[in-house]
Amino acid sequence: MDIIWEGIKQAFILIFTGNREVYDILFLTIKVSGSAVFLSMLLGLPVGILVGLNTFAGKRFLVAVINTGMGLPPVAAGLFVTLLIWRSGVFGFLELMYTPSAMVIAQVLIASPIIAGITLAAVQQINPRLRQQALSLGANRLQVLWVLIKEAKLPALAAVMAGFGGVISEVGAVIMVGGNIKGETRVLTTATIQMVRMGEFAVAIALVVILLVLTFIVNLILTLIQQKEGSIWIKRSLR
Amino acid sequence: MVIFTSVILLISSIFLGISCKAETKDAEIILATTTSTYDSGLLDVLLPVFEEEYGYEIKPIAVGTGEAIAMGERGEADVILVHSRASEDKFIEDGYGTERFDVMHNDFVVIGPEEDPAGIIGLGASEAYIRIAETGSPFVSRGDNSGTNKKELIIWENAGVTPEGDWYLETGQGMGATLRIADEKSAYTMSDRGTFLSQEENLILIVLVQDDGILFNPYGIIPVDPETHPGLGINYEGAMELVEFITGAEGQDIIRKFGMEKFGQPLFYPDVIKK
Numbered sequence: 001m002d003i004i005w006e007g008i009k010q011a012f013i014l015i016f017t018g019n020r021e022v023y024d025i026l027f028l029t030i031k032v033s034g035s036a037v038f039l040s041m042l043l044g045l046p047v048g049i050l051v052g053l054n055t056f057a058g059k060r061f062l063v064a065v066i067n068t069g070m071g072l073p074p075v076a077a078g079l080f081v082t083l084l085i086w087r088s089g090v091f092g093f094l095e096l097m098y099t100p101s102a103m104v105i106a107q108v109l110i111a112s113p114i115i116a117g118i119t120l121a122a123v124q125q126i127n128p129r130l131r132q133q134a135l136s137l138g139a140n141r142l143q144v145l146w147v148l149i150k151e152a153k154l155p156a157l158a159a160v161m162a163g164f165g166g167v168i169s170e171v172g173a174v175i176m177v178g179g180n181i182k183g184e185t186r187v188l189t190t191a192t193i194q195m196v197r198m199g200e201f202a203v204a205i206a207l208v209v210i211l212l213v214l215t216f217i218v219n220l221i222l223t224l225i226q227q228k229e230g231s232i233w234i235k236r237s238l239r
Numbered sequence: 240m241v242i243f244t245s246v247i248l249l250i251s252s253i254f255l256g257i258s259c260k261a262e263t264k265d266a267e268i269i270l271a272t273t274t275s276t277y278d279s280g281l282l283d284v285l286l287p288v289f290e291e292e293y294g295y296e297i298k299p300i301a302v303g304t305g306e307a308i309a310m311g312e313r314g315e316a317d318v319i320l321v322h323s324r325a326s327e328d329k330f331i332e333d334g335y336g337t338e339r340f341d342v343m344h345n346d347f348v349v350i351g352p353e354e355d356p357a358g359i360i361g362l363g364a365s366e367a368y369i370r371i372a373e374t375g376s377p378f379v380s381r382g383d384n385s386g387t388n389k390k391e392l393i394i395w396e397n398a399g400v401t402p403e404g405d406w407y408l409e410t411g412q413g414m415g416a417t418l419r420i421a422d423e424k425s426a427y428t429m430s431d432r433g434t435f436l437s438q439e440e441n442l443i444l445i446v447l448v449q450d451d452g453i454l455f456n457p458y459g460i461i462p463v464d465p466e467t468h469p470g471l472g473i474n475y476e477g478a479m480e481l482v483e484f485i486t487g488a489e490g491q492d493i494i495r496k497f498g499m500e501k502f503g504q505p506l507f508y509p510d511v512i513k514k
Contacts, residue, residue, distance in 0.1 A: 086313070086315050087313075087314055087315055087471040087472065088313055088314060088468075097315070098269065098300065179298060179299075180300075180301070181298050181300070182283065184298070194278075196416070196419075197278050197415035197416055198278050198279075198280065198415060198437065199415060199437060199438040199440070201441065
């Protein structure tokens with residue numbers, strides 16, 4: 001029990017005394033997972049919307065692929081990226097192995113199917129009459145798409161939260177492609193593992209506390225946006 | 240899937256910019272090493288000094304000796320720092336490394352619960368292993384093809400015992416994690432002395448067998464041969480400078496002093512400049 005209190009105390013000391021190493025780890029975590037979620041949105045949202053709204057041959061197959069991707073084990077993503085980017089791999093010449101970029105790539109592979117999948121499910125829930133109504137009011141294709149995207153805004157936020165949750169808590173892939181290098185590719189999760197391996201349990205607990213606080217803050221912000229948007233959305237539909 | 244990843248790779252590299260890496264291209268050295276050099280904290284004091292003085296950026300990848308050697312064989316690392324003499328010699332014979340250099344040594348210890356159910360205290364390592372197997376006392380192995388794991392298997396072989404059965408557990412993890420598992424299970428295990436000392440305060444296990452010749456644990460550093468892996472951009476020059484530093488007066492001195500303050504005894508003994 002002592003060690004837990006000691007760890008929580010240590011967390012506050014590390015945060016408020018501005019411990020350089022801890023801040024570096026925290027900022028790298030935000031940078032890597034933030035970029036990964038951002039890129040995953042750029043990839044996942046359009047894919048989810050386009051696949052969800054259109055009917056075409058092979059759609060079911062594609063949806064099944066995306067749904068499988070939602071459950072893609074992070075270590076599989078890690079191994080796959082490793083094989084592509086290590087020196088002898090197809091993209092070896094980019095020299096991405098053991099860099100934060102490699103971690104972002106692996107995380108994008110994990111998060112984008114989650115974002116695409118949830119978005120896809122959400123846009124399929126949109127009342128099909130909305131589209132016809134928009135068309136009958138004289139909207140062109142792009143305007144129809146815009147209306148539909150606006151309708152899918154709330155579930156898209158949920159998709160982003162799920163994607164963020166998927167990557168911020170991940171260790172297997174980032175340790176494989178990042179190498180857990182101190183000061184360069186060590187994020188909160190892999191630093192925690194390293195501290196446990198080194199027997200530094202108080203610091204490990206401190207890092208976990210910081211990770212939880214970070215996850216909570218990000219989700220709180222996204223939830224606030226979602227709930228605010230949600231109440232506007234409800235008011236508008238009641239009108 | 241491949242197309243998808245390629246798209247991701249492309250977009251990511253545009254976003255993150257290949258610009259930030261270009262300048263450090265030749266100044267970067269990938270060092271594949273064992274978890275013991277890393278988890279003990281030695282590399283944290285050794286490498287910054289080298290980076291500062293020689294102007295390189297080191298990327299230490301702490302795996303196990305088995306994986307470190309495999310990384311060298313594939314040309315994914317520029318230099319390896321490991322501890323498994325037989326594998327190291329084979330690595331050079333097969334043409335993957337140019338030359339092996341002595342760095343330091345410590346020794347392995349067999350540890351276990353104070354009650355010592357198999358009664359191995361003070362025995363030689365092989366006799367101790369025979370007793371553990373005979374009594375079916377729980378023994379935790381790293382089982383990860385690391386230098387420590389290889390040494391453990393040599394001792395089993397020497398003892399004429401095939402380690403298998405309910406009592407023999409393989410963790411597949413590094414020394415730190417394996418020590419914790421052995422501790423929770425009140426089991427026997429073998430550890431390099433450095434990692435054991437650095438974790439001792441968190442453990443109830445104690446040293447039962449030590450000072451046996453078979454437990455000697457030398458570490459070697461080997462630059463990866465760039466000619467075996469043309470086109471992979473192996474930083475041989477950087478690797479040689481690291482060798483020069485680690486086997487030189489300054490590196491050896493850091494190794495000698497490491498751990499004295501915290502543990503009251505060194506965790507590693509330098510082998511080149513002994514003083």
